[in-house]
Each structure stands twice: as C-alpha cells, then as structure tokens.
Amino acid sequence: MKILVINPGSTSTKIAVYHNETPLLVQTIRHPMEELVRYPRIIDQFEFRKDLVLKTLEEDGIPFCFDAIVGRGGLLKPIPGGVYEVNDAMLNDMMHALRPHACNLGCIIAAELAVALPGCRAFIADPGVVDELDELARINGSPLMPRITIWHALNQRAIARRYAKEQGTRYEELNLIVCHLGGGISVGAHCKGRAIDVPNALDGEGPFSPERAGTLPAGDLIDLCFSGKYTQADLKKQVCGKGGLAAHLGTTDIPTIEQRIAGGNKQAEQVLNAMIYQVAKSIGGAAVALYGAVDAILLTGGMAHSNYITSRLQKRVSFLAPVHIYPGEDELEALALNALGALRGELPIQEYK
Numbered sequence: 001m002k003i004l005v006i007n008p009g010s011t012s013t014k015i016a017v018y019h020n021e022t023p024l025l026v027q028t029i030r031h032p033m034e035e036l037v038r039y040p041r042i043i044d045q046f047e048f049r050k051d052l053v054l055k056t057l058e059e060d061g062i063p064f065c066f067d068a069i070v071g072r073g074g075l076l077k078p079i080p081g082g083v084y085e086v087n088d089a090m091l092n093d094m095m096h097a098l099r100p101h102a103c104n105l106g107c108i109i110a111a112e113l114a115v116a117l118p119g120c121r122a123f124i125a126d127p128g129v130v131d132e133l134d135e136l137a138r139i140n141g142s143p144l145m146p147r148i149t150i151w152h153a154l155n156q157r158a159i160a161r162r163y164a165k166e167q168g169t170r171y172e173e174l175n176l177i178v179c180h181l182g183g184g185i186s187v188g189a190h191c192k193g194r195a196i197d198v199p200n201a202l203d204g205e206g207p208f209s210p211e212r213a214g215t216l217p218a219g220d221l222i223d224l225c226f227s228g229k230y231t232q233a234d235l236k237k238q239v240c241g242k243g244g245l246a247a248h249l250g251t252t253d254i255p256t257i258e259q260r261i262a263g264g265n266k267q268a269e270q271v272l273n274a275m276i277y278q279v280a281k282s283i284g285g286a287a288v289a290l291y292g293a294v295d296a297i298l299l300t301g302g303m304a305h306s307n308y309i310t311s312r313l314q315k316r317v318s319f320l321a322p323v324h325i326y327p328g329e330d331e332l333e334a335l336a337l338n339a340l341g342a343l344r345g346e347l348p349i350q351e352y353k
Contacts, residue, residue, distance in 0.1 A: 002065065004113070005335045007072040007087050008105040008290075009216050010183075011036070013049050017062050018336040020052035025060055026332060029053070042100045048110045055293060060239060061108060069114045070339035071106030072331065073127020073201075074100040075237040081157065081195070082350050083128040084124040086111045091351040099150075099284060100204065103128065123349075125338035126154040128202075130195065137289065150202040152180035152301070153195070156188050158334035159300045174256050174295045177272040177286040177321070179313075181250065181303035182329070185209040189286035197289040199282075204239045207278030210252035210303075213243030214278065245271065261308075276309055280316035287320045 005016040011033070017025040029052050031045075040046045057064060071116040072096050084090070094104045107124045114122035132154040136285045150161070157171070157179040164171040172193030177189045185208075186204050187199035199206040202257040208214035216239070224230060230238075238247065246252050250261075260268040287294050297317055303309050314323045339348035 001340055003336050003339050003343075004057075004066045004069045004110075005071075005332050005339075006106055006109050007335065008068065008102040008109070009048075009332055010102050013052060014332055015053055015056060016124055016332040016336060017057070018340070020339070020340060023333070023336075025062055027060070029056055041092065042102055042104065043095065045099070045192055046105055046108055046112075049105060049172075050112060053109065054114070064117070066114075066117060068119050068121045068123055068339045069117075070125060070335045070344055071108075072103045072154070072335065073109035073129070074104035074106060075150065076127055076129050076352065078129050078131035079127070079352065080124050080132060080350070081153060082351050083125045083201075083338045084121055084127075084352050085304040085342075086114075086124060086350060087352055090124075093211065094096070099148035100282045101202070109267075114192075118135050121343070122283035122343060123339050125335055126157050128153055132194045132196065132200075133198070134196045134289075140204075148200050149195075149198050150181065151186035151188060151195075151198040152184070152201070152329075153198075154331050154334050155180055155300060155329040156186070156195070158189070158330040160190055162326065162330065163296060163298055163324060166227060172196040174292045175293050177283055177294055177297045178301050179297065179301075180329075181209075181299060181309065182281070183209060183211045183302075185212070185214075185282075187282040187286050189289040191290055197286060202240055204243075207282050208244040208275055210245045210254070211241055211243060211246070213239045228274050237241060242315045254303055254309070258306065258308050265324065270310070272295055273312070276312045277316070281311075283317045297321050297323045299323065299325060300326040302327075304328070 001020055003018045007014040011031050013029045015027050016023055075097055076093055084278050090107055097104045112120040112122040129149050131149045141146050145323055158341055160176050161171045161176055164174055176190040184201045186199055188195045188198040257268050257272055306323050310325050342349050
C-alpha cells in the first residue's frame with residue numbers, strides 16, 4: 001500500500017509518503033508569514049498549500065499514485081477516536097468551521113487529491129476534537145459552557161501506543177498520563193485505551209504554553225472584555241496565539257529563553273519555571289482522574305527536547321509514576337499507520353455524521 005500523509009500546521013505543511021510501514025519521503029514545507037498574509041482566512045490557503053504538496057512530490061520524483069491520502073483531522077464536531085473516511089458532511093463542516101485553524105485544511109486537501117486517483121481513499125485519524133470524556137469530566141460550573149475537548153489526540157495516542165509496544169503490552173491495558181509539550185500544551189488521562197479527561201487546550205484551559213494563555217481568572221477576563229480597550233479578536237489572540245511565553249517574554253523559542261536564563265535573566269527564569277509548575281499541577285490532576293493508578297507518565301512534543309523543562313517536570317511528578325520522554329511528535333507516522341490499518345481491515349473505518 002502506498003500512502004500520502006498531509007499535516008497542515010500554522011506555518012508549515014508536513015508531508016510524508018509511505019510504502020506500507022516504510023517512509024519513502026518525509027518533508028516539511030515552510031510557509032513564511034509574508035506568504036500567508038496574502039490570505040485573509042486560513043481556508044483561503046487551500047489551493048496554495050495543495051499546489052505546494054504536488055510540487056514537492058514532483059521535485060522528489062514521487063509518482064502521484066496512492067492507495068490512500070490521509071490528512072490531519074480538523075476542528076470538527078466532538079467524535080470518538082479512530083479512523084474516519086472523508087465525506088461530504090465532514091468537508092461541509094470544515095469549510096464552515098467555527099474555529100479557524102490550519103489543521104482544518106488536512107481533510108480538504110486529502111479529499112481533493114484523492115478524487116483524482118481511481119480507487120484512492122481519503123481519511124483522517126484521531127483529530128484534535130476526539131471526545132471520550134467521562135461524564136463527570138464534562139460538567140463545568142455553568143451549564144452555559146459545557147466542557148469540550150481540543151487536544152493533541154493524534155500525537156498523544158501515537159506515543160501511548162509506542163510506549164505500550166515497548167513494554168510488550170497494549171495501549172488498551174494501561175493507565176497513562178500523556179503530556180504534549182508544544183506551542184500548545186495538553187495533558188491527557190488515558191484509561192485502558194480511552195482518554196477520559198483531556199482539556200480544551202486551544203481556547204484557554206490548562207497550563208499556559210509558549211503561545212497560549214491557559215486557564216485565566218474569569219472575572220478579570222470579563223472585565224477586559226467590557227473595558228473598551230480590546231476587540232474580540234484582540235482578546236482571542238491573547239488567549240491563543242499571543243499568550244503564555246509570547247506575552248511575558250516576547251518569544252516562544254525555548255533555546256532563546258534558556259540562553260536568557262543562563263545569562264542571568266530572572267524574569268525569563270521565573271516565567272518558564274511557572275509554566276513547568278502549571279504543567280506539573282495538570283499532571284497531578286490527571287492522576288486523580290485515574291484514582292492514582294498510573295502506569296507511566298509520557299512527555300512528548302517539541303519542548304520535550306529541552307532537558308531544562310523535562311528534568312524539572314520529572315522532579316515534580318516522578319513520585320506519581322515512572323516518567324518517559326519522547327521528544328518531538330510521531331504524527332506523520334501515526335496518520336500513515338492508521339490509514340494502513342484501515343486499508344488492511346485491521347482498524348474499523350468510521351462514518352462522520
């Protein structure tokens with residue numbers, strides 16, 4: 001089976017070509033901000049990104065012939081985890097998504113390219129809206145705002161399965177806390193193959209991150225909304241995009257912040273340590289969701305490359321369970337393996353409604 005994988009991010013589109021389990025091409029197409037500003041809305045980047053995918057395949061000598069094209073899942077309605085075939089209902093929801101994000105382009109590009117190939121199927125797998133919450137975890141203090149989940153489902157599940165395989169067991173037999181440390185941070189409590197408590201890490205829940213504000217004091221936020229100083233768009237950006245480390249330190253680059261700390265910058269040290277502290281508290285909360293029966297804590301994402309961050313997290317949370325570090329993310333491989341499993345009949349193909 002030959003599979004094309006497409007993972008659109010805010011400033012890049014990652015693609016891969018797999019022959020069964022073997023990667024033939026792994027490529028990151030960078031999108032400088034001066035290119036993206038030409039497009040008023042993220043959805044307007046569709047043709048631009050699709051054409052770059054085709055150009056990259058041509059430049060690398062990859063024939064445009066695939067059994068499946070799998071895209072990163074977008075911000076759809078809440079759905080259970082798994083593999084979904086792209087259909088008209090999914091495309092319609094993505095074209096009119098309430099929450100704009102580059103990941104919404106994944107299924108649209110996959111479907112557009114697949115239709116040109118006889119017998120080629122378009123899939124997504126484990127999008128960020130996977131919702132398997134326990135009922136108690138779904139209830140907030142106001143019925144006007146029930147909890148929803150937007151988290152790093154694809155990478156969290158991929159890392160959980162990788163850890164289980166290394167231990168000679170199955171993801172469905174373990175209780176795990178998985179912490180994705182990227183531009184956004186999400187901490188998930190995984191109980192026997194089900195994510196029973198995960199945050200809305202996009203809209204302001206959980207620890208602050210390099211670019212997101214995390215949980216904020218509601219009263220102060222309401223006062224800011226009615227202060228007349230900020231537009232709705234301004235405050236949305238303060239919650240997601242210009243919050244967290246970006247708001248405090250003017251950068252989201254961890255090596256730069258670590259260099260400032262090494263040079264004696266106390267503000268940089270205090271803010272980064274505060275982020276680590278908040279992440280550790282979220283990990284502790286996930287342990288409560290699992291009644292303390294935690295087999296392992298898994299740290300993943302780009303910031304897991306930082307020994308400064310991971311060593312301090314380990315110091316705070318290792319009393320709960322052994323800590324294992326998986327720097328970066330396995331999203332391209334995870335998408336490819338999900339599509340391969342669907343084509344082979346090993347994984348059920350679910351219908352989006």
